[in-house]
Amino acid sequence: MSKKAILGHVFHAPVKGEFEHLVNACIEFDELGKISQVVTPDQHDYQSIVQKHQEQNTLTTLSDSQYLFPGLVDLHTHAPQWPQSGKGLDLPLFDWLNQYTFPLESKYKDADFRERFYPELVDTLIAHGTTTAMYFATIDNAASEYLAKVCKQKGQRALIGKVSMDEKSMCPDYYVEKSTEIALSDAEAFIQNIIAIDDKNGLVHPVVTPRFVPTCSTELLAGLGKLVQHYQCHVQTHASESDWARDFSHEKYQKTDVEIYHETQLLTRRTVLAHSIFLSESDKHTIKEVGAGIAHCPLSNMYFADAAFPLREAIDQDLHVGLGSDLSGGPIPSIFHACLDAVSHSRVREAGTNTHLMQNRGEPNTRVSFVEAFWMATHGGGLTLDLPIGVFQPGYLFDAIVVDTNAKHSQVRVYSDLDSPRDILEKIIVHTTEPAISSVWVNGNKVK
Ligand SMILES: [Zn+2]
Secondary structure, three states, rough: OOEEEEEEEEOOOOOOOOEEEEEEEEEEEEOOOEEEEEEEEOOHHHHHHHHHHHOOOOOEOOOOOEEOOOEEEEEEEEEEHHHOOOOOOOOOOHHHHHHHHHHHHHHHHOOOHHHHHHHHHHHHHOOOOEEEEEEOOOOOOOHHHHEEEEEEEOOOOEEEEEEEEOOOOOOOOOOOOOOOOHHHHHHHHHHHHHHHHOOOOEEEEEEEEOOOOOHHHHHHEEEHHHHHHOOOOOEEEOOOOOOOHHHHHHHHHOOOOHHHHOOOOOOOOOOOHOOOOOOOHHHHHHHHHHEEEEOOOOOHHHOOOOOOOOOOHHHOOOOOEEEEEOOOOEEEEEEHHHHHHHHHHHHHHHOOOOOOOOOOOOOOOOOOOOOHHHHHHHHHHHHHHHOOOOOOOOOOEEEEEEEEEOOOOOOOOOOOOOOOHHHHHHHHOOOHHHHHEEEEEEEEEOOO
């Protein structure tokens, strides 16, 4: 099997809270995209490996202005909401959902409509360096399966969920499942069809996707839990996103969202809970015990969460945690931007904002670092999804991006006499925009 290799400056975060900067590292991967070795100039076989790939014309060599990163992982994004990105974010969540989101999502049952927006969205995320995305689609099976075909065709690693929501009292009459039975048979057909679309490529994965507790009947949650156990597939949902969502579960069930998902077998090693703002100590214990993960969506939280997610604690307690854009509750389709937002959000949390208090406005020692945010955007995301991505090590898949600080319209400025490797990493996180991402690989295939 012929292998390829890439040679250049590398940043990645194999260990939480730390980063590695490898100078002139050579990363070799096979036809299936699996990394076979990572060698640096101090290793005895380095020269022979580089030379072999030069002779076989299988080596890509980066320039001094180019930096290789693991591909970015977006753990929470709503594909159909892309056309409304940037609209109505000064509204409360309930009004925003009913005025903008539900009317828009209901349009995707129309083939012309989805063909207009899904390819553009996937192109946009790839262009911003998102090599893996976990998508909420809509309640429509055909539209959600179309999204999977688009991701596969464009080469993006994607985990896709047809949204399940059957609670008629909580959903608009134009955007709700016809019955719980149909919701469950549609959810199962969707899983089977995505497995068929993927055709053993390992690129697109079905995700069981109850929207959130208020829009789902208990029968639906229990039925979806059975599907998850049968198909061993991923799960995504919203957990405790706001005061309203938390109180709804307490009032209707006298339970937390995590308790409800756990009881219905929806909480597994492959479950991603978006937001999870108000977790009890017992919730966190349960999440850790089953190995479920959390998608932290800092920008969206600033609009809709009513509070700050305790990210510092989640990291320190070794929960699986990564980052989500939450398009379009968060309007920016960039996980580098989500890193910046995570740091900013944690600093505001630490400092507090109430100027009527002379001191003790915030929660001390709760900030997170850029290096931690970078870990979440890459390796942390891969761990949360239980996929071998997000770090350059043998056995992992070669999902990668190149940031070229000298690219046309790049806003990243690196001064080699002033900037340490850590400085360069932080500047790239903060200042990288789409034009600076010069190439993107997924599974060893170049997709940008
Ligand atoms: Zn969401």
